Amino acid sequence: MLRDRVQRSLAPRTVVALSRLRLPRWLRRPLRLELYFAFDDPYVAVALPGLLSLALEHGLPLDLYPLLERGIAGDPAARQRQLYSIVDADRLLLRGGRQLSRRQPLAATDCAFLAAWTEAARRNPEVGSFAAAVVEALWLNSTGPLQRETYAELHRGILHCEPPAETEQLQAALSANSRRLRSRGHWESPALRVDGEWFFAHERLAQIAERLDELLGAVR
Numbered sequence: 001m002l003r004d005r006v007q008r009s010l011a012p013r014t015v016v017a018l019s020r021l022r023l024p025r026w027l028r029r030p031l032r033l034e035l036y037f038a039f040d041d042p043y044v045a046v047a048l049p050g051l052l053s054l055a056l057e058h059g060l061p062l063d064l065y066p067l068l069e070r071g072i073a074g075d076p077a078a079r080q081r082q083l084y085s086i087v088d089a090d091r092l093l094l095r096g097g098r099q100l101s102r103r104q105p106l107a108a109t110d111c112a113f114l115a116a117w118t119e120a121a122r123r124n125p126e127v128g129s130f131a132a133a134v135v136e137a138l139w140l141n142s143t144g145p146l147q148r149e150t151y152a153e154l155h156r157g158i159l160h161c162e163p164p165a166e167t168e169q170l171q172a173a174l175s176a177n178s179r180r181l182r183s184r185g186h187w188e189s190p191a192l193r194v195d196g197e198w199f200f201a202h203e204r205l206a207q208i209a210e211r212l213d214e215l216l217g218a219v220r
Contacts, residue, residue: 031060031194031195031215031216032060032061032062032063032194033051033054033055033060033061033062033063033192033193033194034063034065034192034193034194035047035048035051035062035063035064035065035190035191035192035201036065036067036070036177036180036181036186036189036190036191036192036193037064037065037066037067037189037190037191037201038066038067038068038070038108038111038115038189038190039066039106039111039114039115039118039134039135039138040105040106040107040108040110040111041070041085041189041190042085042086042089042090042100042102042139043085043088043089043092043189043190043201043202044135044139044189044190044202045089045093045098045100045135045136045138045139045140046089046092046093046201046202046203046205047190047192047201047202047205048128048131048132048135048190048201049132049135049136050201050205051192051201051205051208052128052129052132054205054208054209054212055128058212058213058216060212062128064118064122064127064128064131065177065180065181066114066115066116066118066119066131066174066177067115067174067177067178067181067189068108068112068115068174068175068178069108069175069178070108070178070181070187070188070189071187071188072187079105082105083105085105086100086102086103086104086105089139089202092202092203093140098140099140100139100140101139101140101141101142101143102138102139102140102142102143103143106138106146110145110146111138111146112166113148113151113163113166114134114138114146114151115174116164116166116170116171116174117130117151117155117163117164118130118131118134119170119173119174119177120164120170121159124159126158126159127159129158130154130155130158130159133154133158134151134154137150137151137154138151151163185198186198188200190202192204192208194208194211194212194215195211195215197211199211
């Protein structure tokens with residue numbers, strides 16, 4: 001439908017334009033990086049390791065917001081986008097000598113427990129390391145159905161505790177992450193918000209690095 005085509009065409013440009021309307025530096029909150037991502041999204045295998053490195057290099061916190069709900073509701077091309085994202089993520093990974101092992105799309109329900117475990121570990125300083133290890137195991141080192149015990153071992157080894165029960169409270173927190181993403185003008189994974197500006201993180205790591213240098217240079 002024409003409405004669907006217009007929405008998909010205008011939405012990205014509108015988000016970018018609005019995100020560039022910024023307050024003076026002295027009126028803004030301390031600089032933080034917010035990453036909204038879904039474990040069923042292969043692009044996260046590109047984005048998350050790079051963002052963790054940038055955050056460490058620049059001495060900035062990277063706040064993770066795992067998602068179960070993303071995208072444009074009723075998108076008729078959703079399946080085609082899933083298939084293309086695997087091909088494209090693999091192309092991006094190959095630039096750094098890595099490669100996807102998983103060649104078929106995952107559903108959000110397949111990864112719901114991983115999103116819940118990550119959300120529960122929000123205040124753990126090793127949550128980024130855990131999420132990155134999960135993404136690597138999920139997309140670069142496995143195929144077929146997810147083996148929960150594999151990820152439970154990562155949880156114990158990195159976060160030093162047993163995985164939590166998947167409670168209604170955690171489900172509500174994940175839904176709140178999706179609402180937070182949309183309320184700030186975005187809808188998709190992996191989306192990074194820095195100083196009110198949005199980036200598709202898997203394809204804009206170099207631009208994110210440049211922007212961080214600009215922002216930090218302005219306050220030194």
